[in-house]
Amino acid sequence: MIYGYIRVSSDKQTVKNQEFEIGKFAREHKIKIDLWIEETISSTKELKKRKFGKLLEKLQPGDVIITTELSRLGRNLMQIMGILNHCMTxxxxxxxxxxxxxxxxxxxxxxxxxxxGLSAEIERNLISQRTREALARVKAEGKKLGRPIGATSQRTKLKGKEAEIEKYLQLKISKNKIARMLGVHRLTLADFMHKHNLTSLPIVSSNRDGQKIAH
Structure with missing residues (x-):
């Protein structure tokens, strides 16, 4: 089987250019494309979730894949290398x-x-080397690595503010607005509320006789 493989990363791109290039190549070399595989999906998606991943599973010895460039196959050099190795094997x-x-x-x-493979190994080594050099430079400049002393995470920011959050909830202020008022992300607030069992309690007031009334 001879497959023509086309991939675009968004629906704003067109498959026509790739289809034209592969078709032109096939005509010039008197090759008949038995099946076209087209997909609109980012190469960062897991290979098994792509049509191309499913194609790799059913390939037989002697099959041919024609595409415009190797970058259409995978998200990075290492994945492309794995695909090439699979096909060669x-x-x-x-x-x-x-x-x-x-x-x-x-x-x-x-x-x-x-x-x-050699290029990929060199690339990994260069990244590792640059990281080590950057850390050494920061250390040499006398800067502390890691979170500065006294710095707090967003979740820590909410510590001790349980009563304040309850008050806002009683006033029927939205969680999004409460998060903005407290300077944290709404998901951080939601997680904090869940862990501390914070819920919107009824607002309590007193009548003229001093009796408590729940609203």
Whole structure:
């Protein structure tokens, strides 16, 4: 089977350009596309949730995938490497029309796969090195690493304000507004209320005889 694979990351993009490029390549090389796979989805989505992930599971030796560029396959270099390795192991060929790659169980593909793997390793090492250097520089400048002494999280900001929150709730002030008044996110407030069993209690007042009346 020969598959034409097209992916766009949003519905604002068009599949037409990719379809034209793959179709042109197929005509020039007298290749017949047996099945087109099109999807509008970000490559950051889990592979198993994409049509392409399902395609990988059913590929057979001798199958061919034609796409415009390798970046259409995965979200990063490591994922693309994994896909290429899967295809090479299962004797599936991947062809890209823009980059002119023809990756299968051949020496060129293995050399390219090695180069990709080496690049990924170098990239990881560079990121790690930059992180270590940045931390060392901050430390050398006498700055404390981690949360500054006296700094508080948003949840800690609410500590001791249970009665105040109850009062706002009794006045029927919305939780969104209470969160803004207290300078925290609404989800932080909701979590704090849940953990401290804070609920909107009835407002209590007194009548002329001094009797308590719940409203």
């Amino acid at each position: 299962n004797q599936v060929k991947i062809i890209t029309t823009k980059e002119h790659y023809e990756l299968g169980d051949n020496i060129n593909a293995k050399v390219l796969a090695f180069a990709f």
